[in-house]
Amino acid sequence: MNRQALVGEIRRKQSFLCVGLDTDPGKLPAHLKGKKDGVLEFNRCIIDATKAYCVAYKINTAFYEAMGSKGWEIMEATLDHIPDEHFAIADAKRGDIGNTSHQYARAFFKTLSFDAITVAPYMGADSVMPFLEYENKWTIVLGLTSNPGAHDFELQRAGEELLYEKVLRTVSGWGNPGNLMFVIGATRGEEFENVRKLIPEHFLLVPGVGAQGGSLQEIASRAMNSDAGLLVNASRAILFADSGENFAKAAETVAQQYQSEMAAFLLH
């Protein structure tokens, strides 16, 4: 999906919500737990219930890889169920020496038809470039993450700047705002204005609202650009809004609440 199509969907839906499909089999409602294909049934119900209110889905591959080969099949079937107009993100956090990154890019962009993949920048340009070679595909590089460990490296000084600032400044030169996004955690509200000074045009994938306590209001007021420029992800807050048979209705209600808050910002 190219930038024009993504922005078009954001305007049409009045939403920049990304629903995270972090489906922990241990948290399935009782009637699906232990059932053959329970995870897939759960994912399909969540997608059907939320698709009117979001523009993207993010599959965190860890939850599927942990199930072995069956998990990979569930991930593929879940991806097939995501409607074409939705932006599909593989949250796989890959990146390796060049020839290995080429294989990761092929796995997620060709063998599977994800629109985007998350990539760790630690190994440098040759580990990121192979992902950027694909037309109409996106590389989403970890910039400033939502977890406490962001203080260990990302928020440490690297000469005159912070390490995450160096990452944004350097990596933004490897691609362009049409094929490169950055992960900036919603728990880093105070840094968003600074992020926008460094990368005014790029889309930001923002995890950390809901279960991690980040504020949608704070992010939207500080970091939207003329194309919205944000994909705000919520996983557990939507998936597990209700632990019983009404899980899909509850997920729909939460997604709709996020969408209406986002619509108010998009009108400004």
Ligand SMILES: O=c1ccn([C@@H]2O[C@H](COP(=O)(O)O)[C@@H](O)[C@H]2O)c(=O)[nH]1
């Ligand atoms: O900095 C980061 C990078 C990635 N994530 C991922 O986003 C979701 C968040 O899930 P919630 O349940 O909404 O907290 C999850 O897949 C993380 O692995 C992140 O949280 N922070």
